[in-house]
Amino acid sequence: MDLLEYQGKQLFARHGVPVPQGRPAATVEEALAAAEEVGFPCVVKAQVQIGGRGKAGGIKVAQDAAEVREHAGSILGMDIRGLTVGEVWIEEASDIAAEYYASIVFDRSAKAPLLMLSTKGGMDIEEVAESDPEAIARLHVDPLIGFQDFHARRLAFAAGVDADVIRPLGALLHRLYEAFVAEDAMLVEVNPLIVTRDRQVAALDAKVTLDNNALFRHPENAELRNPSAEDEQERMAKERGLTYVKLDGNVGILGNGAGLVMSTLDVVAQAGGRPANFLDAGGGSKADAIVSAVEVILSDPKVTAVLFNIFGGITRCDEVARGLIEAFAQVQVDVPFVVRLNGTNEDEGRRLLAEADLPNVHVEETMLGAAARVVELAGGDGAGGVQPVPESAGMGAAGESSTVAGAGEAGAP
Amino acid sequence: MSVIVDHETRLCVSGITGREGTFHAMNNRDYGTQLVAGVTPGKGGQDVEGVPVFDTVHDAVAETGANTSMIFVPPRFAADAILEASDAGVTTVIAITEGIPAHDMLRVYTHLRRGATRLIGPNCPGVLSPGKANVGIIPASFFSEGNVGVVSRSGTLTYQIGYEIAQRGFGNSSIVGIGGDPIVGSDFIDVIALFEADPETELIVMCGEIGGDAEERTADYVAEHVTKPVVAYIAGFTAPPGKTMGHAGAIVSGSAGTAQGKAEALEARGVRVGRTPTEVAAIATETLVAS
Numbered sequence: 001m002d003l004l005e006y007q008g009k010q011l012f013a014r015h016g017v018p019v020p021q022g023r024p025a026a027t028v029e030e031a032l033a034a035a036e037e038v039g040f041p042c043v044v045k046a047q048v049q050i051g052g053r054g055k056a057g058g059i060k061v062a063q064d065a066a067e068v069r070e071h072a073g074s075i076l077g078m079d080i081r082g083l084t085v086g087e088v089w090i091e092e093a094s095d096i097a098a099e100y101y102a103s104i105v106f107d108r109s110a111k112a113p114l115l116m117l118s119t120k121g122g123m124d125i126e127e128v129a130e131s132d133p134e135a136i137a138r139l140h141v142d143p144l145i146g147f148q149d150f151h152a153r154r155l156a157f158a159a160g161v162d163a164d165v166i167r168p169l170g171a172l173l174h175r176l177y178e179a180f181v182a183e184d185a186m187l188v189e190v191n192p193l194i195v196t197r198d199r200q201v202a203a204l205d206a207k208v209t210l211d212n213n214a215l216f217r218h219p220e221n222a223e224l225r226n227p228s229a230e231d232e233q234e235r236m237a238k239e240r241g242l243t244y245v246k247l248d249g250n251v252g253i254l255g256n257g258a259g260l261v262m263s264t265l266d267v268v269a270q271a272g273g274r275p276a277n278f279l280d281a282g283g284g285s286k287a288d289a290i291v292s293a294v295e296v297i298l299s300d301p302k303v304t305a306v307l308f309n310i311f312g313g314i315t316r317c318d319e320v321a322r323g324l325i326e327a328f329a330q331v332q333v334d335v336p337f338v339v340r341l342n343g344t345n346e347d348e349g350r351r352l353l354a355e356a357d358l359p360n361v362h363v364e365e366t367m368l369g370a371a372a373r374v375v376e377l378a379g380g381d382g383a384g385g386v387q388p389v390p391e392s393a394g395m396g397a398a399g400e401s402s403t404v405a406g407a408g409e410a411g412a413p
Numbered sequence: 414m415s416v417i418v419d420h421e422t423r424l425c426v427s428g429i430t431g432r433e434g435t436f437h438a439m440n441n442r443d444y445g446t447q448l449v450a451g452v453t454p455g456k457g458g459q460d461v462e463g464v465p466v467f468d469t470v471h472d473a474v475a476e477t478g479a480n481t482s483m484i485f486v487p488p489r490f491a492a493d494a495i496l497e498a499s500d501a502g503v504t505t506v507i508a509i510t511e512g513i514p515a516h517d518m519l520r521v522y523t524h525l526r527r528g529a530t531r532l533i534g535p536n537c538p539g540v541l542s543p544g545k546a547n548v549g550i551i552p553a554s555f556f557s558e559g560n561v562g563v564v565s566r567s568g569t570l571t572y573q574i575g576y577e578i579a580q581r582g583f584g585n586s587s588i589v590g591i592g593g594d595p596i597v598g599s600d601f602i603d604v605i606a607l608f609e610a611d612p613e614t615e616l617i618v619m620c621g622e623i624g625g626d627a628e629e630r631t632a633d634y635v636a637e638h639v640t641k642p643v644v645a646y647i648a649g650f651t652a653p654p655g656k657t658m659g660h661a662g663a664i665v666s667g668s669a670g671t672a673q674g675k676a677e678a679l680e681a682r683g684v685r686v687g688r689t690p691t692e693v694a695a696i697a698t699e700t701l702v703a704s
Binding site: 106108109111112113126142143144181184186211212213214216217243245247255256257258259260261262263265266267268269270275278280311312313314315342343344366367368 | 488489512513514515516517519520522523524526538550551552555565566567568569570571572573576593595596620622623624625626627630646648649650651652653656657658659660661662663667672688689690691
């Protein structure tokens with residue numbers, strides 16, 4: 001879960017990381033009221049999770065109320081690289097002497113938090129990493145020991161920060177680390193971390209990603225919302241407890257298990273199609289979950305055909321078939337479905353589908369055969385936006401028929 | 414031979430009295446796994462279909478000689494359950510639970526790596542050694558004894574590939590699900606090292622996906638340390654950056670962790686990469702027939 005700048009700053013403030021005073025606002029009137037509290041001059045900042053806000057005209061300094069009205073009016077509702085600005089953050093203007101960079105990344109490769117500090121802040125850090133890697137000091141922290149003062153000193157000396165700010169900067173890093181651990185963050189990034197003319201340090205920006213799996217112990221974070229980033233289908237899927245990711249194609253996809261669904265998207269793309277979504281109906285998918293999933297997939301108007309790719313382990317194919325039959329009874333279905341069922345109770349699943357004789361439902365024997373069929377039925381603009389995946393020599397089993405030798409495994413209770 | 418679980422496995426299930434815990438524990442026992450104990454705090458002295466339940470893993474180990482623990486407790490209690498099993502002296506912990514906070518796993522991982530406990534998972538389907546033992550939720554009926562070792566970050570995708578290999582007449586030494594989380598106890602390298610040392614395993618199939626750099630690191634390891642043929646599959650070529658694709662660990666971050674990058678890294682180190690599950694099975698069986 002990615003936070004907006006102001007949500008990140010409020011999180012920082014709870015842990016004592018210095019941030020400029022500010023207030024969020026969703027309307028021009030709220031922006032004016034916020035500016036009166038914050039004082040002038042102030043900065044009007046668009047709240048969207050994308051870089052380049054300043055260049056796009058989403059960050060403006062206001063000297064007085066008239067300018068707040070003007071800037072908030074133009075920024076609210078503005079489109080920044082496809083995201084609509086729904087909120088602005090009104091912040092006291094800062095007197096900047098230097099711009100640094102600091103971040104803590106959950107480094108899954110090293111299995112430890114990675115701290116980075118640089119005096120080259122205020123610009124794209126990936127560019128700095130590319131052009132001048134020596135300018136970024138890096139240090140891993142043992143998660144069982146936590147952040148110590150020596151970590152701060154090593155980073156500060158390695159990065160070459162001004163001597164008079166080493167102490168306040170160390171304190172800021174310490175609090176940033178506390179926030180990282182206490183809030184279960186996967187990333188906290190401060191760019192720029194500013195040194196003011198009176199030699200104070202503060203986080204002028206905040207980029208925070210939280211671990212969704214830990215939201216149960218942070219109810220205040222779980223309630224944070226970012227309406228500009230929410231897609232209609234994704235919101236709908238979330239309400240129904242489904243794992244769904246919207247993509248930009250026209251082939252609706254449902255499978256069971258994250259790996260199998262990712263693989264299904266890939267084979268559909270290889271067959272020349274464009275997946276409309278990722279949807280994992282999960283292990284042990286029950287009929288009602290299938291009905292919900294069909295509703296979510298079909299609510300995307302771009303979908304022109306749907307592929308069900310099921311390998312039954314815990315999931316029983318007969319249960320999936322019942323769900324599909326139920327979905328056809330409850331939902332208006334105008335597009336073709338291709339269904340591939342293998343695994344637990346596959347014979348029963350196929351028998352149920354044959355008996356129900358649903359309109360425009362095509363049963364395929366193999367994953368590759370099903371992918372080819374759904375792409376053919378989906379029509380449209382074919383492989384347009386999808387990066388082609390090179391095929392190598394061993395391929396060629398598409399359409400091969402299959403049977404399961406020992407599909408008698410017990411289903412879920 | 415096989416890896417991680419076999420006839421010597423004496424299994425203790427944490428969370429055995431839960432609905433899922435009971436169901437899968439019984440499935441594992443029906444398969445022939447020696448299920449010796451269960452643990453649910455406060456239910457010590459009871460039994461689940463004849464399996465004695467203890468209040469602590471320490472009691473279970475002392476009374477039954479359990480050497481392997483399966484974790485089936487809810488995410489918020491799972492890190493504690495893993496640490497308890499390790500502290501009780503169990504040598505192998507297999508954590509099925511999905512949704513454990515990443516910071517919890519960071520601490521658990523760091524602690525376990527300093528000791529002798531092997532952790533598989535979390536967020537994994539477990540380990541199956543056909544004909545010997547099944548610990549977890551892998552549907553065993555699709556698999557038979559054989560010489561293909563499989564290691565995977567995914568569940569159903571592994572069954573798909575294993576099933577296509579089985580259709581071509583080959584079986585498995587062991588199938589190891591290492592899990593789909595950002596931090597897992599054992600990675601590809603740990604398990605491939607076991608397969609390399611296992612006389613029964615003649616070919617290794619690894620099934621990776623987007624996110625992290627475990628596949629890239631494995632490519633280097635295989636080139637330097639593995640003599641047996643390795644065939645790979647990578648899922649997630651069509652995954653957009655910044656989106657978590659079901660598994661908490663399956664996310665392309667900026668330009669890092671892409672399927673393309675992983676496939677190229679593996680191929681550059683001489684590992685053949687199948688572009689579909691069917692192609693992986695075809696390459697694997699073709700390699701076995703040729704050898």
